[in-house]
Amino acid sequence: MKVNETKKQILKALRECGGYLSGETLSNQLGTSRVSIWKHIRSLKEDGYVIEASPRGYRLVSSPDLMLPYEFPGLEQRIHYFSEIGSTMDAARELAKRGTGEGTIVISEAQTRGRGRLSREWLSPEGGIYFTLVLRPKISPAYASRINLMVSVAVAATIRKLFRLKAELKWPNDVLIEGRKVCGILAEMDAEMDVVNFVNVGIGINANTSIPQFEKTVTSLKGALGREISRKEFLSALLMEIERQQPLLMKADLLEEWKKLSVTLNKHVRIVAPGEVIVGRAIDIDTTGALIIKERNGSLKKAMAGDCIHLREEVPNTDIGAVSRQ
Amino acid sequence: MKVNETKKQILKALRECGGYLSGETLSNQLGTSRVSIWKHIRSLKEDGYVIEASPRGYRLVSSPDLMLPYEFPGLEQRIHYFSEIGSTMDAARELAKRGTGEGTIVISEAQTRGRGRLSREWLSPEGGIYFTLVLRPKISPAYASRINLMVSVAVAATIRKLFRLKAELKWPNDVLIEGRKVCGILAEMDAEMDVVNFVNVGIGINANTSIPQFEKTVTSLKGALGREISRKEFLSALLMEIERQQPLLMKADLLEEWKKLSVTLNKHVRIVAPGEVIVGRAIDIDTTGALIIKERNGSLKKAMAGDCIHLREEVPNTDIGAVSRQ
Numbered sequence: 001m002k003v004n005e006t007k008k009q010i011l012k013a014l015r016e017c018g019g020y021l022s023g024e025t026l027s028n029q030l031g032t033s034r035v036s037i038w039k040h041i042r043s044l045k046e047d048g049y050v051i052e053a054s055p056r057g058y059r060l061v062s063s064p065d066l067m068l069p070y071e072f073p074g075l076e077q078r079i080h081y082f083s084e085i086g087s088t089m090d091a092a093r094e095l096a097k098r099g100t101g102e103g104t105i106v107i108s109e110a111q112t113r114g115r116g117r118l119s120r121e122w123l124s125p126e127g128g129i130y131f132t133l134v135l136r137p138k139i140s141p142a143y144a145s146r147i148n149l150m151v152s153v154a155v156a157a158t159i160r161k162l163f164r165l166k167a168e169l170k171w172p173n174d175v176l177i178e179g180r181k182v183c184g185i186l187a188e189m190d191a192e193m194d195v196v197n198f199v200n201v202g203i204g205i206n207a208n209t210s211i212p213q214f215e216k217t218v219t220s221l222k223g224a225l226g227r228e229i230s231r232k233e234f235l236s237a238l239l240m241e242i243e244r245q246q247p248l249l250m251k252a253d254l255l256e257e258w259k260k261l262s263v264t265l266n267k268h269v270r271i272v273a274p275g276e277v278i279v280g281r282a283i284d285i286d287t288t289g290a291l292i293i294k295e296r297n298g299s300l301k302k303a304m305a306g307d308c309i310h311l312r313e314e315v316p317n318t319d320i321g322a323v324s325r326q
Numbered sequence: 327m328k329v330n331e332t333k334k335q336i337l338k339a340l341r342e343c344g345g346y347l348s349g350e351t352l353s354n355q356l357g358t359s360r361v362s363i364w365k366h367i368r369s370l371k372e373d374g375y376v377i378e379a380s381p382r383g384y385r386l387v388s389s390p391d392l393m394l395p396y397e398f399p400g401l402e403q404r405i406h407y408f409s410e411i412g413s414t415m416d417a418a419r420e421l422a423k424r425g426t427g428e429g430t431i432v433i434s435e436a437q438t439r440g441r442g443r444l445s446r447e448w449l450s451p452e453g454g455i456y457f458t459l460v461l462r463p464k465i466s467p468a469y470a471s472r473i474n475l476m477v478s479v480a481v482a483a484t485i486r487k488l489f490r491l492k493a494e495l496k497w498p499n500d501v502l503i504e505g506r507k508v509c510g511i512l513a514e515m516d517a518e519m520d521v522v523n524f525v526n527v528g529i530g531i532n533a534n535t536s537i538p539q540f541e542k543t544v545t546s547l548k549g550a551l552g553r554e555i556s557r558k559e560f561l562s563a564l565l566m567e568i569e570r571q572q573p574l575l576m577k578a579d580l581l582e583e584w585k586k587l588s589v590t591l592n593k594h595v596r597i598v599a600p601g602e603v604i605v606g607r608a609i610d611i612d613t614t615g616a617l618i619i620k621e622r623n624g625s626l627k628k629a630m631a632g633d634c635i636h637l638r639e640e641v642p643n644t645d646i647g648a649v650s651r652q
Contacts, residue, residue, distance in 0.1 A: 117518065117519075117520055118518070118520050118521065138600045138601060139600055139601070140599065140600060140630040140631040140632075141467055141470065141515065141517075141630075141631075142468055142471070142614060142616065142630035142631065143630065144467065144519065145468070145519050148519055172519065172520075173519075186518065187518065187519045188516075188517070188518055189467065189515070189516075189517050189518075189519075190514075190515075190516055191467075191514070191515050191517070192443065192444070192512065192513065192514050192515075193443075193470065193471050193474055193498065193499075193513045193515075193631055194443055194444050194498075194599075194600070194631040194632065195444065195600050195631070250601065273466065273520075274464045274465055274466060274520070274521050275464060275465070275576065287628075288468060288614075288630075290468065302613075304466040304467075304468035304469065304614075305466040305467075305468070305519050305520040305521070306466075306520060
């Protein structure tokens with residue numbers, strides 16, 4: 001959906017006024033005809049805005065809990081909004097290839113072919129928050145995983161701030177509440193060896209969704225809080241938090257923040273990465289975001305990426321029975 | 327240029343025979359009409375093949391020193407050949423995005439918009455060797471720089487084997503002869519944080535070219551040998567060498583090979599990377615291909631990427647005058 005400038009201005013005026021605004025006043029303020037005002041009001045109503053029309057004028061009664069661009073003042077021009085899409089990652093990739101700027105955001109209310117890491121499916125029913133952010137940091141691709149760390153820190157911080165829920169981080173980039181996944185992050189990059197061209201970060205948040213078949217491993221904000229949340233408010237706070245974190249991308253502070261929120265450090269883990277499996281105690285992350293693991297024999301291994309399974313306790317590599325898949 | 331199967335078969339038959347082959351024999355062997363044989367012979371002549379036609383039949387007198395697919399038996403179907411193109415990188419990227427297989431090769435005799443690292447121009451007149459190889463290794467993007475190391479090792483090894491020239495490697499991925507650049511390598515990748523989707527490696531070799539305006543820093547195989555080389559023979563040997571190196575991509579052997587050929591190790595260097603400059607002695611490379619530098623104060627720094635300038639001797643950071651740009 002393209003942002004309609006007139007609709008944007010009408011909403012802005014109605015919000016600032018707070019009460020009734022006559023068609024004539026709106027028409028004068030916006031420099032457009034009253035018929036045009038009327039048409040755009042009708043279109044806003046179709047979007048889900050409740051606008052009262054009385055002899056005293058128009059009044060904004062309520063806004064829908066949709067993540068429409070109009071709900072993110074100042075960012076409207078950077079947002080590409082869909083009520084449903086195959087995958088926000090695919091749309092963002094097309095935009096990024098055609099040169100769209102840093103900070104472009106593709107939002108959808110639902111995805112029909114949502115993607116997770118390693119070509120897995122990401123169930124994306126209505127009620128969740130699905131968006132992809134296009135970033136163009138001037139960093140070597142070796143540091144690209146720090147973007148995942150940064151975004152996961154921002155998601156956890158936003159959940160903690162807004163809802164006082166103890167959101168924690170599982171390496172490489174899951175956000176958990178009480179050990180269950182509430183947010184998944186997927187990043188795709190296009191790079192030379194020297195410098196990143198773009199990194200698209202896809203963020204899927206189980207907001208007001210419930211996916212009963214996975215309830216052992218997956219939760220939602222609604223599930224954790226016992227009530228629905230305002231998705232637009234959450235997304236607005238999250239986008240601000242990401243903006244706040246961005247200058248820290250290459251700073252040690254980011255790694256410290258991540259470590260504070262991490263539930264992976266000091267755990268016994270099994271990392272299944274392309275071509276290797278590492279088992280041992282997670283003791284640190286390095287500057288590229290790689291997990292450093294101390295094996296039973298004391299040697300140190302680095303996991304650049306992969307699936308991380310938290311083990312209940314130190315177990316022999318062969319004792320599969322003791323593995324707890326979180 | 328698409329590979330024409332009939333032309334491929336005619337060349338194969340003429341080469342295997344070594345002498346004269348009648349139109350009738352060819353027609354029977356290939357199961358096609360004599361008119362078709364005649365047409366395809368004419369087309370081969372237009373490509374630059376010298377084929378004698380006499381009452382005794384057809385005879386292949388000579389092949390042009392072009393990198394036509396027919397010159398790489400067994401690889402024809404993987405080769406996309408151009409006599410001139412904007413950039414083999416751009417063409418390979420389009421192919422890779424559409425899912426072309428590992429090992430696809432885009433070759434061009436010349437490039438009009440040849441690209442080097444960091445959006446620099448790569449002069450690509452006729453006489454050079456310009457190609458891009460599409461690779462799809464199952465590795466984390468953090469290890470992608472090893473592909474550059476591998477290809478640069480293969481180029482140096484091929485030059486040493488074929489011409490007994492002392493080709494050496496400069497970090498991150500230049501091939502030098504007597505301190506002057508004979509080959510540049512550019513890699514572009516498309517990846518998730520977990521796994522590479524594709525890495526396209528562009529290789530530009532100054533074969534029979536001479537670029538007088540850069541002769542202080544750039545050489546060519548022709549310049550170093552004092553004679554022209556057969557580009558198709560070189561490329562054929564190089565492609566075989568890369569194939570030989572591929573299983574070593576994630577093995578320690580690759581790093582050892584690179585170190586043996588390196589002129590950067592033990593040199594004092596200045597690395598100009600996105601967002602930082604590191605000055606010190608290059609003492610090693612790590613498993614991701616990053617250069618490890620010991621600064622004057624003894625602390626170790628890692629350069630993931632960037633421009634590497636070999637310094638003549640240990641100089642204070644401020645003494646720009648002593649820098650030798652190779």
